[in-house]
Amino acid sequence: MAITRIGNPAIADQRGVNFRNIIINGGMDLAQRGTSFTGITSGSNYCLDRFTTVPASAGTWTQTQSTDVPTGQGFAKSAKLDCTTANGSLSANSLLYFQQRVEGQNLQYLKKGTANAESVTMSFWVKSNKTGTYIVELFDNDNTRQISKSYTINSANTWEKKTLTYAGDTTGAFDNDNAVSLYCFFWLAGGTNYTSGTLSTTWTANTNANRAVGQVNLADSTSNEWYVTGVQLEAGQVASDFEFLPHDVNLQRCQRYFQTFTSEDRMYALQYSSAYRALVFSYICTMRASPTQSFTALGGSTTATYATVNSIFRYINLAYTSGTATYIHSLTLDAEL
Amino acid sequence: MNITNATYLKNQEGENSEIKATIDGKEMYVPLDTDNRHYQAIQEWASIDGNNIIDNGA
Numbered sequence: 001m002a003i004t005r006i007g008n009p010a011i012a013d014q015r016g017v018n019f020r021n022i023i024i025n026g027g028m029d030l031a032q033r034g035t036s037f038t039g040i041t042s043g044s045n046y047c048l049d050r051f052t053t054v055p056a057s058a059g060t061w062t063q064t065q066s067t068d069v070p071t072g073q074g075f076a077k078s079a080k081l082d083c084t085t086a087n088g089s090l091s092a093n094s095l096l097y098f099q100q101r102v103e104g105q106n107l108q109y110l111k112k113g114t115a116n117a118e119s120v121t122m123s124f125w126v127k128s129n130k131t132g133t134y135i136v137e138l139f140d141n142d143n144t145r146q147i148s149k150s151y152t153i154n155s156a157n158t159w160e161k162k163t164l165t166y167a168g169d170t171t172g173a174f175d176n177d178n179a180v181s182l183y184c185f186f187w188l189a190g191g192t193n194y195t196s197g198t199l200s201t202t203w204t205a206n207t208n209a210n211r212a213v214g215q216v217n218l219a220d221s222t223s224n225e226w227y228v229t230g231v232q233l234e235a236g237q238v239a240s241d242f243e244f245l246p247h248d249v250n251l252q253r254c255q256r257y258f259q260t261f262t263s264e265d266r267m268y269a270l271q272y273s274s275a276y277r278a279l280v281f282s283y284i285c286t287m288r289a290s291p292t293q294s295f296t297a298l299g300g301s302t303t304a305t306y307a308t309v310n311s312i313f314r315y316i317n318l319a320y321t322s323g324t325a326t327y328i329h330s331l332t333l334d335a336e337l
Numbered sequence: 338m339n340i341t342n343a344t345y346l347k348n349q350e351g352e353n354s355e356i357k358a359t360i361d362g363k364e365m366y367v368p369l370d371t372d373n374r375h376y377q378a379i380q381e382w383a384s385i386d387g388n389n390i391i392d393n394g395a
Contacts, residue, residue, distance in 0.1 A: 043338055043361070178372060276349075289372035294365045304346040304354040307368040315349065336374060 017234075021243045022107065022120075023100055023184065024050045024253045026231035028065060028077040032260045033332075035065040038084070046336065048079050049254035051100050058096035058189045059219035060085035069229055070125045070159035074244060078125075078229035081188065081218075088220040094191035095212075096219055098228065101337035103288065104142065104174040104181030110235060112140070117168030122184070123239035126151075127159045127227040132216035135190075135199070136164055139183040139206070143172030147203045150214055161230075163239040169203035178288050180337040184233060187211075188218040188226060255285050259333040263296070269316045269326040276303075277316040277326050283333060286310055291333035299326035309335075338375070340382040343367075344391040356390060 030049040037047045040061040044052045047063040055061055066080035081098065110118045122136055130153070137148040149164040174181040187194075190212035197209030204210075218224050230242045245253075261267075272278035277300065283291075290307045300318035307313075316326045341359045346366075348354040356367040356379055367375045383390050 290368035290370035292365050292367045292373060292375040294363055302366075304348040305366060305368075306348065306354060307366075307370075334375070335372075 017240075019243070019245075020232075020234045020240065022102055022182075022233040023231045024257075025250060026124075026229075027075055027242065027244065027250075028079045028229045028231075029247065030251060030254045031065040031077075032254065032258055036062065037064075038062045041085075046258075050257060050336075051079060051098060052336075053081060053096075053098050055096045055219075057087065057091045057094040057191070059083050059087040061096075066227060068127070068227055070127075070161070073125065073230065074242070075125070075229045078127075078227045081226045083219055083222050083224040086220055086222050086224075087189075088217070090189060090191040090217055090219070092191045092193045094189060094219075095194060096187070096189035098186040098188065098226075100184045100231075101180040102182040102184065103178050103337065105176050105178060107174045107181055108176055110168070110174070112169050113143075113171060113173030115170055117170050118235045119165055119168050119237045120233055120235055121163060121165045121237060121239045122149075122231070122233045123161065123163045123242070124231040125159050125161050125229050126153060127157065128153050128218070128225060129156045130216055130218055130221075130224050130226070131156050133214040135185075135187040135212045135215045137183075137185040137187060137211055138166055139185060139211075140169065140172055140174065140181065140203075141179075141183060142175045142181050144206045145169065145172050145203055146200060146206045146211060148200050148211055148213075150199065159227075165237050167202065171203065185211075186228065187215045190215045252285050255283075256288050257334075257336045259284050259287070259291070259331075261329065261331040263329045265331070266327045266329045267331065269300075269314075269318075271320050272315070274320050275317075277318050279314040279316060279326075279328060280311065281314075281331075282311045283309075287333065287335040288337070289335045291335040293331065293333060295328040295331040297326075297328045299324045302328075338378045340379060340388075342391070343379050343383070343389075344393065353392070 064080045069075040139146040151162040194212040199213035200210040269277035269279040300316040303315040305314040343358040345353040
């Protein structure tokens with residue numbers, strides 16, 4: 001049997017390639033921070049791991065990890081956004097989107113900014129009572145360039161699979177580092193600052209007015225809700241089947257950005273000198289950056305720390321003559337983008 | 338991200354080694370790492386008139 005290798009400078013088809021999904025937790029299975037958050041009106045709000053909801057002058061929202069999923073597709077969870085206070089008259093600067101941020105060092109194989117830049121394809125399952133046009137935007141944070149594609153929710157309250165392909169961008173390379181290079185925006189509402197131009201369907205220098213043209217206002221009724229799952233972004237012009245990863249692999253990928261420990265996960269301090277104790281703690285896995293820590297401390301006040309991407313060294317003000325046990329618990333480590 | 342206060346904490350050598358801050362109503366310990374999003378937000382917050390990262394010299 002003669003076997004011929006088909007030369008192909010571009011990635012036309014990612015089927016069968018492991019870790020082809022650029023999106024982490026696209027099946028919405030992980031929610032380390034909690035499964036429901038209410039009263040969301042502003043800022044960047046994490047519920048499902050790696051995904052953030054960002055509203056501004058666009059109503060009040062509850063985001064939830066839901067078990068409402070498309071039938072027979074293998075998904076167990078979805079992300080749900082539910083409008084609890086409506087805004088039917090958006091301000092010019094109003095916006096609402098669901099987003100994931102991607103490190104540049106995970107995107108180098110897309111060869112962005114070269115003549116061989118790869119196309120990418122975004123696929124996902126979506127459901128909403130509000131039909132109409134929605135926008136998914138890719139935004140290059142290193143070069144302030146963007147491209148938007150629209151999709152239509154055709155039938156109310158029905159899971160639909162959507163596939164959007166974006167051409168490769170021969171201008172502007174992604175930085176090869178641990179900072180955010182790519183924003184993936186699922187727009188849900190936008191004021192005229194983002195919708196008054198012409199939708200930018202090819203890569204171009206950013207003009208805000210062209211980013212979300214045609215986007216319906218999901219914030220216009222407290223009856224509105226939006227679900228999404230199976231989010232996959234991959235190189236090439238073909239949407240392959242969603243890549244289901246083992247739970248432990250999925251969890252560890254999320255733990256690069258966020259780790260949480262319960263009140264039973266106690267980390268005790270050891271005597272370091274006559275005046276201080278020291279808590280030395282290695283993370284579950286290497287984190288993206290030195291993490292922000294939040295915790296409950298018992299048995300002594302903490303002073304400064306040395307935090308790296310691998311471990312914490314924290315001083316506790318307690319002399320060796322004290323018989324008090326010192327430990328921290330309920331620790332969270334946040335190195336999100 | 339709503340930052341209401343921020344204070345440098347010093348290590349045993351007397352150098353600033355982290356920032357204790359209240360962010361979104363929660364007490365957090367933020368490393369001096371320019372790749373950390375809370376550190377970035379604190380720097381932005383501190384650039385606004387009236388906001389300061391307290392350096393108590395302790």
